[in-house]
Amino acid sequence: MTALLEVSGLYKSFTISGSRALVQAVNGVSFAIQPGETLGLVGESGSGKTTVGRCILGLLDATDGSIRFRGQDITLGGRRSKSRGKMQLVFQEPAESLDPRQRIGRSIEEPLVALKFASNERQDRLLESIGLVGLSEDMLNLYPAELSAGQQQRVGIARAMITRPELVVLDEPTSALDPTARAEIIELLQRIQGELGTSYLFISHDLSTVRFVSHRVAVMYLGMIVEQGDAAKVFAQPVHPYSVGLLSAVLLPNPKLKYETAINLQGEIPSPINLPKGCFLASRCPLVLQRCRDEMPPPENLGGGHIVHCFRHQEVAALDPTTDTFTRFQEEAKRILGVFPVEPQLDSAAAQSEN
Ligand SMILES: Nc1ncnc2c1ncn2[C@@H]1O[C@H](COP(=O)(O)OP(=O)(O)O)[C@@H](O)[C@H]1O
Ligand code: SF4
Ligand SMILES: [Mg+2]
Numbered sequence: 001m002t003a004l005l006e007v008s009g010l011y012k013s014f015t016i017s018g019s020r021a022l023v024q025a026v027n028g029v030s031f032a033i034q035p036g037e038t039l040g041l042v043g044e045s046g047s048g049k050t051t052v053g054r055c056i057l058g059l060l061d062a063t064d065g066s067i068r069f070r071g072q073d074i075t076l077g078g079r080r081s082k083s084r085g086k087m088q089l090v091f092q093e094p095a096e097s098l099d100p101r102q103r104i105g106r107s108i109e110e111p112l113v114a115l116k117f118a119s120n121e122r123q124d125r126l127l128e129s130i131g132l133v134g135l136s137e138d139m140l141n142l143y144p145a146e147l148s149a150g151q152q153q154r155v156g157i158a159r160a161m162i163t164r165p166e167l168v169v170l171d172e173p174t175s176a177l178d179p180t181a182r183a184e185i186i187e188l189l190q191r192i193q194g195e196l197g198t199s200y201l202f203i204s205h206d207l208s209t210v211r212f213v214s215h216r217v218a219v220m221y222l223g224m225i226v227e228q229g230d231a232a233k234v235f236a237q238p239v240h241p242y243s244v245g246l247l248s249a250v251l252l253p254n255p256k257l258k259y260e261t262a263i264n265l266q267g268e269i270p271s272p273i274n275l276p277k278g279c280f281l282a283s284r285c286p287l288v289l290q291r292c293r294d295e296m297p298p299p300e301n302l303g304g305g306h307i308v309h310c311f312r313h314q315e316v317a318a319l320d321p322t323t324d325t326f327t328r329f330q331e332e333a334k335r336i337l338g339v340f341p342v343e344p345q346l347d348s349a350a351a352q353s354e355n
Pocket of ligand 1: 023025043045048050
């Protein structure tokens with residue numbers, strides 16, 4: 001099966017005005033997203049998640065690498081004509097994408113104006129789109145400030161869905177919401193995916209949400225995906241020291257369920273202006289060897305699309321092979337909130353396919 005989206009060896013660096021220094025924000029990222037699949041992209045702030053999303057959407061030009069949509073090379077902005085409207089973005093802050101002086105209805109149909117749709121067709125799509133996200137027609141004349149944050153995010157989703165996209169990049173779509181609104185938006189996104197088969201790149205630093213919505217997950221550190229694979233597997237048994245460290249840093253609602261791990265990451269994150277020559281985690285990793293400082297660990301495919309960059313992943317896997325405390329944490333969170341939807345199901349062929 002051809003992947004819906006295929007990102008291969010993506011690099012993006014930024015120049016800093018008044019300086020010759022380069023910020024190396026994305027450093028050789030490769031992944032694929034299948035039709036109807038959600039890939040969760042996790043990592044701390046500054047790891048390059050938003051930059052990856054913006055390169056995919058053509059809002060930034062990649063420095064190197066390729067981006068293919070349905071097999072067609074769209075790396076350069078000029079080649080994007082056929083993918084226009086097929087990929088959309090939902091922001092963290094719904095207010096960011098909504099003009100405060102513009103009525104909701106007008107904001108939602110704006111992407112169709114840009115695509116030069118006739119007004120009667122825009123009206124039909126507008127009604128379809130608000131129906132999909134559960135907004136009522138009388139809300140179309142309101143201004144963004146008259147809506148709750150959850151309703152504003154529904155507007156953001158309606159605006160993205162109005163072009164009937166095949167892929168939606170969701171950049172921290174629930175991070176600004178309270179737990180109830182967050183659960184409602186997650187449920188909405190899963191229902192849309194179930195009904196329409198839309199693929200999602202779900203960018204978040206919130207691991208518990210990512211665990212719920214993602215079929216597969218990719219863990220980013222300093223512009224690299226250090227581990228990717230089936231979400232249930234990576235969360236239950238991460239094999240990269242950084243993934244283990246990230247999971248152990250999750251704030252658990254019940255302190256008795258603290259994720260216990262033999263890996264504690266110490267020290268400062270290196271600057272993306274001055275990256276080390278070997279493994280980017282070498283200065284913080286308790287398992288570091290001299291080899292890690294000298295050489296970048298290559299990607300290793302452990303099967304089923306589970307890919308890791310670490311010379312010592314086998315030892316990490318052997319550290320604590322049975323404790324799946326993170327799943328216990330999820331169950332606890334589900335019990336406390338009592339509102340999360342069921343986990344996504346995907347047929348096994350799609351779930352196992354990989355770039
Ligand atoms: N326009 C820009 N100019 C210079 N540096 C940038 C720019 N955008 C992002 N960066 C830098 O690139 C790195 C990755 O940023 P970003 O993609 O926003 O990370 P994330 O979304 O994971 O928080 C950070 O070091 C950030 O400061
Ligand atoms: S390659 Fe070495 S330094 Fe890098 S994560 Fe693995 S053990 Fe740690
Ligand atoms: Mg970001």
